[in-house]
Amino acid sequence: MKTGTGQPALLSQWTTWAPVVAVISLAAGWGRELPGFAVAILAVCLFAAVLAAVHHAEVVAVRVGEPFGSIVLAVAVTVIEVGLIVMLMIGGGDKAATYARDTVFAAVMITCNGIVGISLLVATLRNRIAVFNAEGSGGAVATGTALATLTLVLPTFTTGQPGAQFTGTQLAFAAVASLLLYGLFIGVQTVRHRDYFLPVRPDGSPCGPDEHAEPPTPAEAWWSLGLLLVALVGVVGNAKLISPSIERGVANAGLPSASVGVVIAMMVLLPETLAAVRAARNGRTQTSLNLAYGSAMASIGLTIPVIALATIWLPGPLILGEGPTNMVLLALTAVVSALTVVPGRATLLQGGVHLVLFAAFVFLSFSP
Template sequence: MSAHPMPRSSWIFPTLAVLLFIATSIPSLGIGFTETTAGIVFAVVLLVILFGTVFAAVHHAEVIAHKIGEPFGTLLLTLAVTIIEVALIASIMLGDKAVPTLARDTVFAVVMIVCNGLVGICILVGGLRYREQDFQVTGSNIYLSVLIVMATITLILPNYTLTTPGPFYSNAQLAFVSVATIMLYAVFLYTQTIRHQDYFVADGSSEGAAGGHVSNRLLAISAILLLVSLLAVVLLAKKFSLVVDAGIERIGAPEAFAGILVALLILLPESVAAISAARGNDLQKSINLALGSSLATIGLTIPAVAVAAYALDKELVLGLSAQKMVLLVMTFVLSMLTFGTGRTNILFGLVHLVVFAVFIFMVFVP
């Protein structure tokens, strides 16, 4: 990595994000979101800077991960993305308008975007270029087994509990489920990075060890810029929530659309990397990035949001509607068939994209 200079965007966007937050914090400047032409321009600038800062944060996390190796590299990447996600969800949930379903909608959107949209694009892109692509069935089955359990106990089971009427968990139930998901994710990380690392590496390739090509100077700069990027996203999350609320109200979109926006913002950097890997005939890496992000979202975001909701005495709705549960179950059944052979083609990718299209359509026309 040190052979290439640090991209300018990796320090420009965090700097712009900090400057934008400072500017909006000075009342006399009058900079902020309003439903005027100037306010719309501010919203566009905010979204561009926010997206750029998220990309910068992921870039710096990858630089550090390359240097420190596994399992700490994977954990660092996961924590960086999760901090951003929790900040965005909490800022909208704690806004002027209560959105108790946002965490549920975001997690569900992540699963549907990843398991249908991203997986479908990766398989289709790879199939068009290479006809067929191979991957490790054992590793994919591990991903799916953990993902199915996590999604079921966080998104479906709350509808069928007796202690409290659905779609809620009682405090005791929410605490138990949060601990269970964290434990599942921790054991999964241990399995992926230490115990059975070979399950998640394509045949004929080898997992890179800690990289010695990252200089200590670059490592220090990336560590500082990573902290700045994460802090900037957290500080701008409140401004983002105002833009999302106003945008949804103006276009008349359902509340679930906010969850999709947050999910897209969080998944964009990893999605670009996954599609690039598929184009490079490394579908295994695409699967690792895609399904791994789903596990991290449920395993870490739900417990973090649960703690925030309990501490601030906020309502947290987790159970999905019957329609969404059908889509979730169909997604898991389809994923088991897709990843059950170790070989993919364009038809698998197209089927996943059709399910993703159904998901998006049903958000607006339920």
């Protein structure tokens, strides 16, 4: 990654124009019935925007340092993801009641098993042992587990409302508790114990700045932050535009409707996945874990409060409680994640276990 080249050079780079083209294609296709070739063009624009988002996120990360760089990408993706959920719920339909639950659970499984698993795999294939900070990663796993249980498991067992949903008071409590827990974690991560979330060397000493990247100027960092947001709008918006084609393909194949959410969540989380893999390849496993667990917590800690507020004017019920299969997967993920991060070191085995859990989630989503 080259930085420090100045704004004129930035204007000639494809990473500058890819987000703009993605948003233009989004505006051109919005609200229209798209033929097959248009869907293919949107898919190309989507993946170009993903690659551009990863580049600009890295520029911002180099400028602000860890763990702030990971937070920027995680929160940016989640804010736009929340907007997409609300927009889908406003559209109504029989599936609207479970949109928030399905999206949040898919994000948790993708980040905590998919991104963590592939990051550990890449790190251990190159260095045999992946080293990270147990205190920071352990705190992230504990917070994420508490958030997921509070919002996705408890509604199945409460009795105030029929079905797997909270009463209004219970939903308000869960929303406030989620926001407070996420805010507390961010405070610990960025202020009180920031050193717990910095990449470490095999001997346990903190890594210095990435020697392969020249620090960008403040103007370049702000430029990249703006283009990052534009790219993420293009990613999520184009994912929504091509989702009807995915839904038709799923329906024609006789697959369950919940599998659509899995496909969309994978596309939306592509920027974080690529950024995490690149960090792991460079021996900065802690950055990969910051991205993965930070995204999982942001998906819950930001989505649930916003959806709870949106239920004031959104029609229909809000079903948050998971069924037995997903609760088992969530419990298994929590246990395995805790065992992975406690030693502060991981091997190829831990990466493989997480990837198998991720594969089980994807398989059971398509074949429940």
